[in-house]
Amino acid sequence: MMLSISEALNKAHHQLMEADERVIVMGEDIVGGAGLGKGEGLGGVFGVTSGLVDKFGANRVIDTPISETAFVGMGIGSAMTGLKPIVEVMFCDFMGVCFDQIFNQAAKVRLLSGGRISVPMVIRTTLGAGDSSGAMHSQALHGLLATAPGLKVACPSNPADAAGLLKTALEDDDPVILMEHKGLYSLEGEVADDLPPVPFGEGQVIREGCDITIVAVSRMVHVANQVADVLAQGGGEVEIIDPRTIMPLDMNLILKSVQKTGKLVVVDESFGFAEMVISRVSEEGFGYLKAAPKKVIPLHTPIPYAPGLEQEWLPSEAQIVTAVKELVGE
Amino acid sequence: MQNKLAQVFKKSVEIRVFETMIASLADEGKVPGLVHLCNGAETLQSAVCLALNSTTDSVTGSHRSHGLALAMGADPYKVASEILGKADGLSAGMGGTQHLLAPEVGFLSSNGIVGGQVPMASGAALSAKVLKTGGIGVTFFGDGAANQGAVLETMNLAVALQLPMLFVLENNGFGQSTSAEFASGGVSLLKRAEGFGLQTYALDGADAKDCIEKVETVVTSIKAGEGPVFIEASVPRLAGHYHGETAAYLSDCGGQTDPLKILNDHIGDISEGIWRETEALMVDVMKRASAAPVPSQDLLRKFHTEMGGQA
Structure with a gap:
């Protein structure tokens, strides 16, 4: 069936909560209208948690005060004591206020307990610029998050992956951050009815080509694909790899592709991920490279509000075309 | 009551003797990290637990x-081994003195971040509520936190969500070397x-x-679903922020009454035997922990791999 990313995620929530009573969902306005007595409200600002409270009750679908530190910490403690929480942090920018709970608490329990326990919690959050949400509702922090030992990070680019990665995330013993792009929620795609889990650390070849490898996640997969369409008209064959999870990272797939093409461009909306891929390819696949890899990433500034400036900040199709052409020649 | 007082006394002596011996080992250079002792809070912690x-x-x-880990029933040998960074420690020496986890006896975690442990306890309270275990979440923190x-967010959250949770503020008057009076605005922490x-x-x-x-009454009321409770307990801090500290402010710590001495005097005849037995037990614990092997490098490599580290 065809579903949008928000519909696929919503369906996955229903299936997961149905299958296991230990699964709970919490966050700000995920039910909506709490305390007003007028029935269900928003179902989350992007509708992902819509309908859950009617089916599973307010005991398991919990609207919280605007207190990210407290409720992310509550998620951690609940995961350590028998529940399987899915915690929504409305925008990944808000992780700035609960950094301690994510970096110091959730990420470290496995090691600090000597491996006896961990934190089987999923944090769902959004990323992505492009809609003038401004500097504090638009960032992409997967590059940063993936640097913290103990965290796993997934960035789906389509409905099947979004639902499948959520399922795998909830089965994982460790804290997982699922980063959903704000600009992709309405993107539709074919999805199997049972929403099969998508394994971590297994990327996907989005399109095959032998001239150059582009590595991208989330919305940048689609931007890269448009560029590849244009270049195909001139006979250029671009291979696009979507690793789907940032940590763990499918280096085998990336290296296999670079072995074939000898050329690499990483396109990303965050800081850190492109650097990480290029560093590892240089270390682990230097002999495959026929030219120095390139990255197409945002300007090193906070995200501006004015639409023209925001587009200037974001990696553009034109920049990707330029990077590709510099590597493969006109 | 006399029986309960004896239990609290026994546990408090265990904690005091344990920490005194850890302090001696630290003086001998056998403890890798800085240890923060709970001298003065043992009877409160034992009574709550x-x-x-x-x-x-x-x-x-x-x-x-x-002290809290021991008060909940953690094995002193495993706690000592953890503090000494040994393979037989609670977490095989991965956590150390500030990060003790003994979930098998209900001690979920201690914490290196001041106040970082408080939201975690609200999660335990949520689990108890959702899974209907009849349990509660309890968190101890100091006036410094x-x-x-x-901490403040979690106090609000616990009330908003009506979590079965107990907050225990141990007010020992100092956050590291800063007085609680200086650091806290407002009338009182209890009023807050x-x-x-x-x-x-x-x-x-x-x-x-x-x-x-009081704690019995409070725990019963929380378990009966009557909402979260906040206790502010005054305790002396009979030593420095960490063992071995020699800062000038410490002169203000002196001269405070030791709650364990008060209880000792109240307990009467049996106290001497309890001290003696506990000391013998702890001498053996420390001897074994000191002789225990250090953790293997393989264990760290295993975590590296599990956490997605580069091969």
Whole structure:
């Protein structure tokens, strides 16, 4: 069936909560209208948690005060004591206020307990610029998050992956951050009815080509694909790899592709991920490279509000075309 | 009551002797990290934990939590080995003195971040509520943590969601070397908690009998679904922020009454035997822990791989 990313995620929530009573969902306005007595409200600002409270009750679908530190910490403690929480942090920018709970608490329990326990919690959050949400509702922090030992990070680019990665995330013993792009929620795609889990650390070849490898996640997969369409008209064959999870990272797939093409461009909306891929390819696949890899990433500034400036900040199709052409020649 | 007082005394002696011996080992250079001792808070911690069920209740504590782990029933040998960085430690030496985890006896975790442990206990309370275990979440923190956002947010959250949770503020008058009076604005920390809608109790940590009685009442009321409770207990801090500290402010710590001495005098004849037995037991514990092997490099490599580290 065809579903949008928000519909696929919503369906996955229903299936997961149905299958296991230990699964709970919490966050700000995920039910909506709490305390007003007028029935269900928003179902989350992007509708992902819509309908859950009617089916599973307010005991398991919990609207919280605007207190990210407290409720992310509550998620951690609940995961350590028998529940399987899915915690929504409305925008990944808000992780700035609960950094301690994510970096110091959730990420470290496995090691600090000597491996006896961990934190089987999923944090769902959004990323992505492009809609003038401004500097504090638009960032992409997967590059940063993936640097913290103990965290796993997934960035789906389509409905099947979004639902499948959520399922795998909830089965994982460790804290997982699922980063959903704000600009992709309405993107539709074919999805199997049972929403099969998508394994971590297994990327996907989005399109095959032998001239150059582009590595991208989330919305940048689609931007890269448009560029590849244009270049195909001139006979250029671009291979696009979507690793789907940032940590763990499918280096085998990336290296296999670079072995074939000898050329690499990483396109990303965050800081850190492109650097990480290029560093590892240089270390682990230097002999495959026929030219120095390139990255197409945002300007090193906070995200501006004015639409023209925001587009200037974001990696553009034109920049990707330029990077590709510099590597493969006109 | 006399029996309960004896139990609290016995546990408090265990903690005091344990920490005194850890301090000696630190003086000998055998403890890798800095240890933060709970001298003066033992009777309070033992009294609170006496009212808890180590199977269904979960406790989190601060960096000063050797005593709490023992009060919940953690094996002294494993706690000592952890503090000494040995393979037989609770977490095979991965956590150390500030990060003790003994979830098998209801001690969920202690914490290196001041106040970081408080939200975690609200999660244990949520689990108890959702899974209907009949348990509660309990968190201990000091006056130094009372001004952390994590603590204040969780006080509000516990009331908003009506979590079965107990906050225990150990007010020893110092956040590291800063006085509580200086650091905390407002009338009192108890009034603050009232403002959040928490039921509040003030305890004198030196009055073991009163602590036992009040905490029993409080835990019963939380388990009956009557909402989260905040206790502010006054305890002396009989030593420095960490063992070995020699700062000038410490002169203000002297001269305070030791709650364990008060309880000792109250207990009477049996006290001497308890001290003697405990000391013999702990000498053996420390001897074995000192001789225990250090953790293997393989264990760290295993975590590296599990956490997605580069091959």
